[in-house]
Each structure stands twice: as C-alpha cells, then as structure tokens.
Amino acid sequence: MSETKDLPNDNFILPFQVGNTSVRGKTVRLGSVVNEILTRHAFPDPLSMLLGEASALVTMLGASLKFDGKLIFQAQGDGPVSMIVADYTAGGALRATASFRGDKHDIIKKARGPELHYLLAKGHMVMTIDQGPEMERYQGVTPLEGPTLEVATVNYFKQSEQIPTAIRLAVGRLSAPGEEPQWRAGGIMVQFMPGEGGTRERGEAELLREDDEEVWNNAAALLNTAGPDELLDPMLDAQDLLYRLYHENGVRAFEPMPVSFGCTCTREKVIRVLDQFTEQERDDMTEDGKIRVECEFCREPYVFDA
Numbered sequence: 001m002s003e004t005k006d007l008p009n010d011n012f013i014l015p016f017q018v019g020n021t022s023v024r025g026k027t028v029r030l031g032s033v034v035n036e037i038l039t040r041h042a043f044p045d046p047l048s049m050l051l052g053e054a055s056a057l058v059t060m061l062g063a064s065l066k067f068d069g070k071l072i073f074q075a076q077g078d079g080p081v082s083m084i085v086a087d088y089t090a091g092g093a094l095r096a097t098a099s100f101r102g103d104k105h106d107i108i109k110k111a112r113g114p115e116l117h118y119l120l121a122k123g124h125m126v127m128t129i130d131q132g133p134e135m136e137r138y139q140g141v142t143p144l145e146g147p148t149l150e151v152a153t154v155n156y157f158k159q160s161e162q163i164p165t166a167i168r169l170a171v172g173r174l175s176a177p178g179e180e181p182q183w184r185a186g187g188i189m190v191q192f193m194p195g196e197g198g199t200r201e202r203g204e205a206e207l208l209r210e211d212d213e214e215v216w217n218n219a220a221a222l223l224n225t226a227g228p229d230e231l232l233d234p235m236l237d238a239q240d241l242l243y244r245l246y247h248e249n250g251v252r253a254f255e256p257m258p259v260s261f262g263c264t265c266t267r268e269k270v271i272r273v274l275d276q277f278t279e280q281e282r283d284d285m286t287e288d289g290k291i292r293v294e295c296e297f298c299r300e301p302y303v304f305d306a
C-alpha cells in the first residue's frame with residue numbers, strides 16, 4: 001500500500017489501481033444506504049438480495065462518471081421478477097427498485113439466493129449513461145447470460161464494450177449483538193483499461209500482448225478469491241482487503257467517494273404525472289376523497305385531495 005487514508009466506515013466506493021498495470025478497480029461498502037433501500041421495499045429475500053447486488057454494481061460503475069450524470073442499470077426478464085432497476089447519480093446518490101409478477105411471490109421466495117437466471121429468466125440487461133440534455137445518451141444492451149449478476153456483468157462488458165472484467169458481489173443481513181439484523185452489500189471489481197494509462201484508447205482494450213494477458217489473468221484470479229464474508233464484514237477495512245488480494249503487485253487506493261440513499265421524486269413531479277391521467281382514471285384512484293400514490297423507487301407516500 002503506497003498511502004493510507006482515513007476511510008469512512010461505511011457507504012463508500014474506493015477506486016484503486018493494481019501495481020503499475022492497466023488493471024483498475026473499485027470496491028464498495030454499503031451499510032445503512034442499502035439497508036434503507038431494501039427495508040423500504042420489503043421484497044421477498046431472494047429479490048432483496050438481487051437488488052442489493054444490483055445496487056453495489058451500479059455504484060461501482062457509476063463512480064467512473066466524469067461529469068454530472070447518471071448511470072442506470074436495468075434488467076428485464078420473463079421470469080417471476082419482471083424488472084430490476086438501480087441508478088447512481090454523480091455525487092453518490094443511489095436508489096433502486098424492482099417489480100415482480102404478483103402471483104409469483106411464493107416462487108420468488110423459493111430461490112436459494114439472488115439467482116439471476118431463476119428470478120428473471122430470459123431477458124436482457126441495459127446500461128444507460130445519461131449526462132444531461134447537452135450530451136448524447138449512451139446505452140449498451142446485451143442478453144441476460146449467466147446464473148448470477150456477476151457472470152451476466154462480465155458477459156455484458158465482454159460483448160458490449162470488449163472490456164475484460166472480473167467482479168464479486170455480496171449481500172447479506174448482519175446483526176451486531178443485541179441489534180436487529182441489517183442488510184449490507186459489498187462488491188469489488190477490476191477491469192483491464194489500457195486506455196486510462198494513455199497507451200491505448202478505450203474500446204481497444206483487447207488483450208493484445210502476452211504480458212498484458214498474464215497481468216490480467218493474475219489480477220482476475222486474485223479478485224475471484226474474495227469471499228462474501230470479506231465483502232460484507234464491517235470490521236475488515238477496505239484497504240486491508242485490497243492489500244490481502246494484491247500485496248504481491250502493490251495496490252494504490254485513490255480518494256474514497258461517499259454514497260448516500262437518494263431519490264429524485266418530489267410532490268411536483270408526482271402532480272405532473274397525475275396530470276397526464278384522464279379524469280376518469282383519477283376518479284378510479286380516489287379513495288375517501290384522497291389520491292394516494294407511492295414513489296416506486298423509495299416508497300415515499302404522496303397524498304392529494306381529490
């Protein structure tokens with residue numbers, strides 16, 4: 001470790017570089033932020049876990065946004081879960097939601113964990129980078145391939161962007177003595193990014209040279225030894241984890257970036273949506289003279305007089 005920094009205890013992303021190579025990475029720790037997201041939704045556990053993984057994923061990917069903007073991860077499928085969405089806004093605001101087919105609640109509960117293939121089945125994943133009205137929106141789409149979100153993400157980067165990627169994600173409920181169990185999520189990823197070293201441009205990241213290939217294979221193999229306990233343990237410092245994995249090559253951690261729970265819904269936005277309904281539709285939504293709407297991302301209730 002070339003330098004040490006005071007890290008926040010939780011809810012942060014730590015970007016890093018392995019040795020003097022083109023291997024760049026990020027690790028993320030989510031405590032109260034992901035607990036708040038998952039507790040508000042109260043989905044069946046396997047879906048909560050998958051959404052927690054998606055939250056850790058989008059946070060690590062979004063941390064690369066260089067300007068104001070938003071990274072949106074979306075997966076759609078024809079399984080019991082129809083959609084999961086997680087988005088990260090530059091500056092660190094994270095939110096996430098999912099929708100499932102109402103009659104499939106019990107089927108979701110039968111999953112042994114965040115089994116992507118079981119929960120979403122056939123479908124696709126979409127990454128959208130939205131950098132505001134001035135900039136062109138970037139969107140990558142690939143079929144959902146793999147039993148887990150980790151495998152599907154590696155496939156996404158291989159097919160859509162030709163970037164070698166290795167990733168580990170973990171979600172679980174941990175409890176401190178005498179406390180209610182709290183959701184936590186963690187992740188770590190590395191990518192081979194020669195463009196960032198100035199020698200080659202992004203998109204030409206294929207492994208061209210033999211020594212590149214060796215550097216990459218070594219970094220990916222080490223990353224894949226990171227276990228869920230190491231990614232979730234609040235007592236294991238993120239820098240210590242990096243050191244455990246990459247002490248042979250040396251590893252340099254950059255500035256940590258804070259993550260917070262943040263939804264962009266407002267009363268005004270909800271009114272604008274309601275304005276688009278017909279009078280009949282609004283009548284149908286009225287109960288006891290009130291229209292009650294809930295933000296699907298954060299479950300915040302909005303109540304209006306009819």
Ligand SMILES: [Zn+2]
Pocket residue numbers: 263264265295296297298299300
């Ligand atoms: Zn909201």
